[in-house]
Amino acid sequence: MAAATARQVNIAIIGAGGVGKCFLSQLEQLASRRPSPKLVLTYICTSKKALYSTDHVAIPLDTVVSTLASSTQAPLPLPKLVDFLGTSGSKTVLVDNTSSQDVADAYPLFLSRGISVVTPNKKAFSGSYKLWQDIFSAAERSGAKVYHESSVGAGLPVISTLKDLVDTGDEVTKIEGVFSGTMSFLFNSFAPTSGAGGKWSAEVKKAKELGYTEPDPRDDLNGLDVARKLTILARLAGLPVESPTAFPVQSLIPKELESVGSGDEFLEKLPAFDEQMEETKAAAEKEGKVVRFVGSIDVATKQVKVGLEKFDLSHPIAALKGSDNIISFYTKRYGSNPLIVQGAGAGGDVTAMGVTSDLLKVLSQIA
Amino acid sequence: MAAATARQVNIAIIGAGGVGKCFLSQLEQLASRRPSPKLVLTYICTSKKALYSTDHVAIPLDTVVSTLASSTQAPLPLPKLVDFLGTSGSKTVLVDNTSSQDVADAYPLFLSRGISVVTPNKKAFSGSYKLWQDIFSAAERSGAKVYHESSVGAGLPVISTLKDLVDTGDEVTKIEGVFSGTMSFLFNSFAPTSGAGGKWSAEVKKAKELGYTEPDPRDDLNGLDVARKLTILARLAGLPVESPTAFPVQSLIPKELESVGSGDEFLEKLPAFDEQMEETKAAAEKEGKVVRFVGSIDVATKQVKVGLEKFDLSHPIAALKGSDNIISFYTKRYGSNPLIVQGAGAGGDVTAMGVTSDLLKVLSQIA
Numbered sequence: 001m002a003a004a005t006a007r008q009v010n011i012a013i014i015g016a017g018g019v020g021k022c023f024l025s026q027l028e029q030l031a032s033r034r035p036s037p038k039l040v041l042t043y044i045c046t047s048k049k050a051l052y053s054t055d056h057v058a059i060p061l062d063t064v065v066s067t068l069a070s071s072t073q074a075p076l077p078l079p080k081l082v083d084f085l086g087t088s089g090s091k092t093v094l095v096d097n098t099s100s101q102d103v104a105d106a107y108p109l110f111l112s113r114g115i116s117v118v119t120p121n122k123k124a125f126s127g128s129y130k131l132w133q134d135i136f137s138a139a140e141r142s143g144a145k146v147y148h149e150s151s152v153g154a155g156l157p158v159i160s161t162l163k164d165l166v167d168t169g170d171e172v173t174k175i176e177g178v179f180s181g182t183m184s185f186l187f188n189s190f191a192p193t194s195g196a197g198g199k200w201s202a203e204v205k206k207a208k209e210l211g212y213t214e215p216d217p218r219d220d221l222n223g224l225d226v227a228r229k230l231t232i233l234a235r236l237a238g239l240p241v242e243s244p245t246a247f248p249v250q251s252l253i254p255k256e257l258e259s260v261g262s263g264d265e266f267l268e269k270l271p272a273f274d275e276q277m278e279e280t281k282a283a284a285e286k287e288g289k290v291v292r293f294v295g296s297i298d299v300a301t302k303q304v305k306v307g308l309e310k311f312d313l314s315h316p317i318a319a320l321k322g323s324d325n326i327i328s329f330y331t332k333r334y335g336s337n338p339l340i341v342q343g344a345g346a347g348g349d350v351t352a353m354g355v356t357s358d359l360l361k362v363l364s365q366i367a
Numbered sequence: 368m369a370a371a372t373a374r375q376v377n378i379a380i381i382g383a384g385g386v387g388k389c390f391l392s393q394l395e396q397l398a399s400r401r402p403s404p405k406l407v408l409t410y411i412c413t414s415k416k417a418l419y420s421t422d423h424v425a426i427p428l429d430t431v432v433s434t435l436a437s438s439t440q441a442p443l444p445l446p447k448l449v450d451f452l453g454t455s456g457s458k459t460v461l462v463d464n465t466s467s468q469d470v471a472d473a474y475p476l477f478l479s480r481g482i483s484v485v486t487p488n489k490k491a492f493s494g495s496y497k498l499w500q501d502i503f504s505a506a507e508r509s510g511a512k513v514y515h516e517s518s519v520g521a522g523l524p525v526i527s528t529l530k531d532l533v534d535t536g537d538e539v540t541k542i543e544g545v546f547s548g549t550m551s552f553l554f555n556s557f558a559p560t561s562g563a564g565g566k567w568s569a570e571v572k573k574a575k576e577l578g579y580t581e582p583d584p585r586d587d588l589n590g591l592d593v594a595r596k597l598t599i600l601a602r603l604a605g606l607p608v609e610s611p612t613a614f615p616v617q618s619l620i621p622k623e624l625e626s627v628g629s630g631d632e633f634l635e636k637l638p639a640f641d642e643q644m645e646e647t648k649a650a651a652e653k654e655g656k657v658v659r660f661v662g663s664i665d666v667a668t669k670q671v672k673v674g675l676e677k678f679d680l681s682h683p684i685a686a687l688k689g690s691d692n693i694i695s696f697y698t699k700r701y702g703s704n705p706l707i708v709q710g711a712g713a714g715g716d717v718t719a720m721g722v723t724s725d726l727l728k729v730l731s732q733i734a
Contacts, residue, residue: 029536156706157524157531164524164724169396193681314560319681322704333716337689339523343706350700357531365731 007036007367010056010090011359012043012081012115015097016068019120019150022352023097028061030356037367042088044068045075047098052076056088078106086113091366093359096121097352105131111138111146116366118358120150120351125235126228129242132235145362150354152179152229153325153345161341162236162329171332172237176296179229181323181346182220183293185212188320191281191290193313200277201270208267212323216263221252223293226306230295234304237297241304250307252277252293284310290318316340374403374734377423377457378726379410379448379482382464383435386487386517389719390464395428397723404734409455411435412442414465419443423455445473453480458733460726463488464719472498478505478513483733485725487517487718492602493595496609499602512729517721519546519596520692520712528708529603529696538699539604543663546596548690548713549587550660552579555687558648558657560680567644568637575634579690583630588619590660593673597662601671604664608671617674619644619660651677657685683707 011027013020031039041059043052050073051059059067076084085092094110096103096119104124107117108131124135125148139146149159165172178184190203198206204221207213213220227244234241241247251258253266254273260266284291289310294317297304311318320326325345328338344350378394380387398406408426410419417440418426426434443451452459461477463470463486471491474484475498491502492515506513519525532539545551557570565573571588574580580587594611601608608614618625620633621640627633651658656677661684664671678685687693692712695705711717 026536033536155531155535155700157528157708160527161524164522164720164727167727168522168720168723169393169400170720314686316683316686316709319683319686324704333522333714333720334711337691337711339708339710341524341706341708342683344701344704347700353531353535353537353700356535360531360534 008038008040008090009363009367010040010042010085010088010092011095012085012092013041013095013097014045014075014100014103016044016046016065017097018348019351019355020097021065022348023095023355024061024064026352026356027359030360031061037363040090042092043076043081043085047075047100049073050075052084056090078102079109082106082109082113082115085110085115092116093118093362093366095119095355095359097355099123101127107131107146108134108138111135111144112142114142114144116145116147116362118145118147118355118362120148120154120355122151122225122228122232124148125151126231126244129235129240145365147358147361148232149358150351152232153327153341154347155350155353155357156325156327156341156343156345158327158341159232159236161339162233165329165331165333165339166236166238170334172299172329173332174296174298174330174338175233175237175327176294176317176330176338177327178292178317178320178325179226179295179327179345180220180293181325181344182207182213182217183226184320184325184345185210185323187290187292188322190277191284191292193290193318197281199271200274201267204270205267208263216266218253218258218263218266223249223251223306226293226295230297230304230306234297234299237299239297239299239302239304247304248307249305250293252308280308288313292317292320316342375405375407375457376730376734377407377409377452377455377459378462379452379459380408380462380464381412381442381467381470382462383411383413383432384464385715386718386722387464388432389715390462390722391428391431393719393723394726397727398428404730407457409459410443410448410452414442414467416440417442419451423457445470446476449473449476449480449482452477452482459483460485460729460733462486462722462726464722466490468494474498474513475501475505478502478511479509481509481511483512483514483729485512485514485722485729487515487521487722489518489592489595489599491515492518493598493611496602496607512732514725514728515599516725517718519599520694520708521714522717522720522724523692523694523708523710523712525694525708526599526603528706529600532696532698532700532706533603533605537701539666539696540699541663541665541697541705542600542604542694543661543684543697543705544694545659545684545687545692546593546662546694546712547587547660548692548711549574549580549584550593551687551692551712552577552690554657554659555689557644558651558659560657560685564648566638567641568634571637572634575630583633585620585625585630585633590616590618590673593660593662597664597671597673601664601666604666606664606666606669606671614671615674616672617660619675647675655680659684659687683709 693709
């Protein structure tokens with residue numbers, strides 16, 4: 001072994017949006033702090049532009065955002081990208097910072113060529129169960145690694161904790177929590193443990209103004225984002241859940257507003273339905289409880305569900321603040337008091353943190 | 368590479384007490400579930416007995432506890448054990464399930480010979496700063512790994528979370544929490560958020576009867592166990608804390624009872640000092656708060672301290688239950704709402720779980 005041969009790992013990145021930019025900044029810091037392995041960015045693209053050279057020359061990290069913005073190169077089609085990365089002669093990690101189903105669908109191809117994948121993209125792990133199986137069997141066969149901590153709870157140690165519980169032989173009996181920063185914010189304001197809280201439609205409007213919702217708030221209120229996260233956790237806990245629509249998911253979009261044209265029109269018409277949510281809140285208050293939007297997985301009965309539930313004021317789920325997530329793992333070893341992880345479950349920097357720490361885990365194994 | 372050559376990793380274990388027995392059971396399960404790498408137990412000892420053969424023959428895991436109990440072999444002196452393990456020709460992991468300072472002092476020797484170490488033993492990481500440096504520089508040089516998740520908060524993801532935060536470039540500003548299951552139980556009963564709570568001396572007695580304290584409860588009440596955990600976390604956060612006695616640690620042992628002979632005599636005389644604790648509790652109540660025994664690390668001001676503090680009833684530290692630990696990480700990325708990890712921080716099974724998951728991390732890197 002020649003001491004002079006510095007170990008090198010190539011990095012390819014798809015996506016340079018909110019999370020992508022935060023990741024690039026963390027990657028630059030990382031590369032400057034750690035001399036080994038040498039991290040070499042050889043490919044980066046958005047949906048429209050790309051940066052790479054056929055001889056895999058390193059793209060400077062300090063100027064990559066502006067260089068990419070002014071690039072005239074188009075992204076490589078995914079099968080071509082697999083070939084490009086697979087022929088570099090160096091170990092390679094693909095970082096998918098998109099939420100694209102197309103990129104997710106190509107993971108088995110990347111992995112089968114020995115290219116490891118780290119990503120916050122939920123689509124691959126919450127799509128069809130076949131894709132899930134294809135991903136992990138491709139990784140198993142080639143020895144490439146696949147990590148996706150930020151697909152649930154952003155940088156919070158949720159996936160890694162669940163994997164550790166399962167891999168060490170604990171028996172996970174139930175997982176319960178608030179998995180959406182948007183839903184957390186909405187219910188902590190609408191039905192706080194002290195004080196009256198605002199009108200439902202007003203809280204949704206405020207959340208949108210603060211940037212806590214998707215451009216169309218219905219993309220949060222339909223519960224699908226939470227259902228995707230539950231699908232991932234249920235599968236890791238051993239339940240072969242077929243898809244995020246294979247179990248009951250309560251949508252908070254009034255039927256009458258499902259098909260109105262725009263998010264703005266939806267917000268305009270939402271006040272007419274405040275009464276429904278007020279009743280739900282009042283019913284909980286009558287029992288001395290508050291209402292929260294939660295997901296739960298009962299492993300023994302194989303029941304997965306997403307929707308409104310009532311909680312005692314002293315319950316950690318009721319006491320949540322801001323837009324925090326909380327995830328409780330009930331297991332045989334932990335008994336009646338669950339292992340709880342809590343904190344910000346959304347945001348560019350903390351999501352990118354999960355991606356960066358996944359990258360470090362991959363590097364420790366392949367480099 | 369011959370496909371027929373199954374990868375093999377040798378395991379050596381020191382300690383077969385409460386945690387040690389739970390670990391053996393998890394190891395047996397693990398070895399039967401995962402065909403690769405093949406885990407081969409080649410050495411195990413308690414302080415009095417040992418099991419090994421000069422040609423490193425595998426010790427059957429299903430009968431090891433009884434075989435060890437009836438063994439007539441004496442443990443190898445530590446330097447001899449290093450030689451024994453270092454000459455096996457296989458990659459080796461030492462699992463130290465003791466709380467022995469002697470074993471901890473030998474980690475640099477094991478690591479320098481390429482033997483990885485996983486352990487819940489706090490002594491190595493909370494002893495002198497020189498030992499800390501020797502351990503990590505020996506590992507750095509040889510490439511051997513050293514993991515110690517269960518040295519703080521048992522199996523809770525505390526060390527791994529802090530490392531991830533630091534390694535991905537987050538700035539940890541403060542760490543605060545309840546780090547002792549015993550102290551948690553005592554204060555949750557003595558000063559509950561609702562109800563009156565019992566007398567201090569009665570709660571200490573009850574905790575001892577339930578097996579929640581050391582044989583002499585003063586070994587919990589002196590705060591040293593918490594100080595050791597804080598030392599470890601502070602060092603991981605970048606503060607070169609010299610030792611667990613290098614910062615203020617409040618002891619809950621009345622001065623007059625420090626030198627009474629036995630734990631039982633201590634318990635007999637403790638009621639005479641209930642008034643002091645009653646006053647502390649009343650002072651907190653006057654402010655609408657409860658008193659808790661916490662540790663905190665302020666990274667910016669480099670202040671580490673252990674002792675009683677007052678908390679609002681709605682604070683997660685006040686709302687803790689049973690003998691749970693809670694650890695809050697305040698960082699630049701997470702802002703005003705910390706990343707929180709909570710759950711059982713003591714007990715054989717959950718402590719062994721941290722050791723087993725550390726072993727899995729080492730295996731993923733060396734095998």
